Amino acid sequence: MGAFCLRWLLVWQCFLIPVWGLDFYKAAVYEHPTVLRLNLTIPSTREGALRLMQKNLDKYQEQVHEASKQGVKIIVFPEDGLHGFQFNSRASMFPYLEPIPDPNVVQWNPCLQPTEYNGTEVLYQLSCMARNGNMYLIANMGERQACELSDPQCPADGRYQFNTNVVFDAEGTLIAKYQKWKLFRIEIYYNKPKTVQHVIFNTPFAGKFGIFTCFDILFYEPAVSLIEHYGVKQIVFPTAWMNKLPLLSAIEFHQAFASAFGINLLAANQHHPEYNMTGSGIYTPLGFPYYYNAKSSEGKLLVAKVPIITSIKDHSPEHSKSQGTSAFLQRNSHNELSVLQQQKVGVKLEQTDPLKHPTLSHMDNPGDTFHASMMSDNYTFIPLTGVQGNHQVCSNNLCCHVAYEHANTPSNLYALGAYDGHHRVNGSRYLQVCALVKCAGSKYDTCGQGVTNATDIIDFKLWGNFSTRYIFPEILASEMKLYRADSRGWDNNDFYMTKKGMSAGLVTAALYGRWYEKDNLSK
Numbered sequence: 001m002g003a004f005c006l007r008w009l010l011v012w013q014c015f016l017i018p019v020w021g022l023d024f025y026k027a028a029v030y031e032h033p034t035v036l037r038l039n040l041t042i043p044s045t046r047e048g049a050l051r052l053m054q055k056n057l058d059k060y061q062e063q064v065h066e067a068s069k070q071g072v073k074i075i076v077f078p079e080d081g082l083h084g085f086q087f088n089s090r091a092s093m094f095p096y097l098e099p100i101p102d103p104n105v106v107q108w109n110p111c112l113q114p115t116e117y118n119g120t121e122v123l124y125q126l127s128c129m130a131r132n133g134n135m136y137l138i139a140n141m142g143e144r145q146a147c148e149l150s151d152p153q154c155p156a157d158g159r160y161q162f163n164t165n166v167v168f169d170a171e172g173t174l175i176a177k178y179q180k181w182k183l184f185r186i187e188i189y190y191n192k193p194k195t196v197q198h199v200i201f202n203t204p205f206a207g208k209f210g211i212f213t214c215f216d217i218l219f220y221e222p223a224v225s226l227i228e229h230y231g232v233k234q235i236v237f238p239t240a241w242m243n244k245l246p247l248l249s250a251i252e253f254h255q256a257f258a259s260a261f262g263i264n265l266l267a268a269n270q271h272h273p274e275y276n277m278t279g280s281g282i283y284t285p286l287g288f289p290y291y292y293n294a295k296s297s298e299g300k301l302l303v304a305k306v307p308i309i310t311s312i313k314d315h316s317p318e319h320s321k322s323q324g325t326s327a328f329l330q331r332n333s334h335n336e337l338s339v340l341q342q343q344k345v346g347v348k349l350e351q352t353d354p355l356k357h358p359t360l361s362h363m364d365n366p367g368d369t370f371h372a373s374m375m376s377d378n379y380t381f382i383p384l385t386g387v388q389g390n391h392q393v394c395s396n397n398l399c400c401h402v403a404y405e406h407a408n409t410p411s412n413l414y415a416l417g418a419y420d421g422h423h424r425v426n427g428s429r430y431l432q433v434c435a436l437v438k439c440a441g442s443k444y445d446t447c448g449q450g451v452t453n454a455t456d457i458i459d460f461k462l463w464g465n466f467s468t469r470y471i472f473p474e475i476l477a478s479e480m481k482l483y484r485a486d487s488r489g490w491d492n493n494d495f496y497m498t499k500k501g502m503s504a505g506l507v508t509a510a511l512y513g514r515w516y517e518k519d520n521l522s523k
């Protein structure tokens with residue numbers, strides 16, 4: 001093991017790093033203000049589709065050129081970045097689609113062999129960009145695949161339409177493609193592939209990467225499965241993420257996901273603040289540069305050095321399955337990256353800290369709970385009263401606790417919320433959440449609404465007796481600043497996190513738990 005220190009959020013922090021982890025590579029994600037269709041009522045032709053996509057390809061080309069000057073080895077572009085997200089039918093999408101040969105079956109370099117397949121103008125340009133920029137390139141595009149009407153799942157129009165990520169190596173060869181599994185509600189113009197795909201590609205500079213798309217990240221398949229069963233520790237992630245506060249803003253959840261698993265996540269989002277789409281990042285166990293800008297209409301090329309955290313172990317799926325799920329920070333974990341997370345020097349709470357051993361006997365106002373809706377779920381809340389305190393609130397089998405202390409005079413209403421149940425809006429999923437939120441106003445029914453500004457500086461310990469071990473710790477401060485917990489982990493049956501000395505007002509601190517096994521159970 002070696003030691004590694006960096007200045008992060010104005011504080012020097014040190015990490016223990018396994019010696020094999022000291023190499024870095026440069027990665028880029030591009031938050032792209034996709035040029036969208038101007039008039040949705042005019043039916044598209046292939047020529048019109050290519051004209052629109054050319055405007056976006058030209059922007060991509062500029063980014064690759066810039067990234068190349070900075071020595072970038074891999075660049076990620078967002079979901080829907082070439083054709084936008086405004087389609088109302090399969091037919092309106094059709095002119096934007098290309099056939100994409102299976103890279104497991106054929107080896108094809110579109111830049112060198114442009115006439116091999118018909119109707120692949122976009123693939124050709126992406127391939128040449130990768131080749132000329134000498135970098136791995138990941139883009140999202142629409143795919144069409146003719147099917148026989150004898151195939152019972154073949155749509156009536158005789159083709160499948162997939163939401164597909166393509167991966168080119170630095171020579172321009174198409175080395176992988178991934179068809180999105182968890183389509184979002186509005187993606188009626190796409191088909192779900194017949195089986196979930198666990199796509200992994202190899203690079204000479206950093207080993208293996210996994211890949212998935214946007215909404216996939218909220219579910220076990222393929223996202224968590226890639227990490228737990230295939231040993232993936234680096235992920236490329238095109239997304240068109242519509243931010244939803246308090247819990248699911250892009251940077252907030254994506255950082256929490258990367259941090260919980262101790263992986264690198266290269267997330268490229270759309271830049272369309274008018275659709276609440278902004279927030280891209282290069283989230284790593286060491287640092288997490290991110291971009292969030294709801295005011296400017298400009299895109300952003302984010303470039304960062306990324307530590308290589310390829311596992312030293314050979315993870316075949318069978319091998320990993322027999323070991324159980326190894327990657328996640330779990331009860332009694334001896335996982336290397338969990339150790340890396342936990343052994344930060346100098347950020348532990350002191351033994352004498354009042355937040356360290358709060359007990360239930362100090363509980364204030366135990367009966368004073370209320371209900372309010374947060375992101376369409378019915379949370380049970382308890383208000384935080386006073387400069388410091390200690391509260392508990394429960395929902396079904398989950399009890400959440402907070403011990404807190406204001407560093408300045410409290411001026412905003414805060415509440416601790418608990419939710420243990422299904423979330424049924426925009427994709428059914430089972431949640432267990434403990435969330436300390438700033439309320440939007442001074443009335444209880446404003447707790448759970450999205451806010452972005454806060455002035456109250458609060459030290460806290462937040463914990464709950466979760467039944468799932470998949471818990472994503474989020475800390476969001478005023479003006480969309482992200483923080484990472486000082487410490488977190490299991491203490492008997494409780495998962496906790498602590499944070500002290502933030503320099504910005506607290507907006508949301510949440511333990512966002514996902515109980516994947518219960519997603520498909522109706523009650």
Ligand SMILES: *[C@@H]1O[C@H](CO)[C@@H](O)[C@H](O)[C@H]1NC(C)=O
Pocket residue numbers: 039040041042
């Ligand atoms: C879109 O095109 C249709 C048909 O040409 C036209 O009637 C309509 O006014 C256009 N809408 C806009 C917003 O330009």
Ligand SMILES: *[C@@H]1O[C@H](CO)[C@@H](O)[C@H](O)[C@H]1NC(C)=O
Pocket residue numbers: 046118119
């Ligand atoms: C190539 O595609 C065009 C239209 O996209 C079509 O007219 C032509 O027949 C195709 N050629 C072959 C060989 O498939």
Ligand SMILES: *[C@@H]1O[C@H](CO)[C@@H](O)[C@H](O)[C@H]1NC(C)=O
Pocket residue numbers: 245274275276450
């Ligand atoms: C963006 O978010 C705000 C605040 O949550 C909401 O009022 C607005 O409707 C959202 N815009 C879109 C296009 O969804």
Ligand SMILES: *[C@@H]1O[C@H](CO)[C@@H](O)[C@H](O)[C@H]1NC(C)=O
Pocket residue numbers: 185186242244375376425426
């Ligand atoms: C569901 O998705 C729509 C966009 O398709 C969004 O406007 C809405 O806010 C989402 N609702 C929740 C609870 O996330």
Ligand SMILES: *[C@@H]1O[C@H](CO)[C@@H](O)[C@H](O)[C@H]1NC(C)=O
Pocket residue numbers: 371378
């Ligand atoms: C929320 O849950 C509580 C307790 O189960 C219930 O009394 C209340 O009516 C619910 N509120 C809504 C809006 O469903």
Ligand SMILES: *[C@@H]1O[C@H](CO)[C@@H](O)[C@H](O)[C@H]1NC(C)=O
Pocket residue numbers: 397398399465466467493
């Ligand atoms: C969590 O704590 C509450 C209160 O002590 C208890 O009723 C509940 O059963 C606990 N849940 C689990 C999963 O242990």
Ligand SMILES: *[C@@H]1O[C@H](CO)[C@@H](O)[C@H](O)[C@H]1NC(C)=O
Pocket residue numbers: 452453479
């Ligand atoms: C948040 O604070 C910033 C800077 O102080 C200000 O420009 C912005 O308008 C505030 N936003 C809200 C929603 O109050």
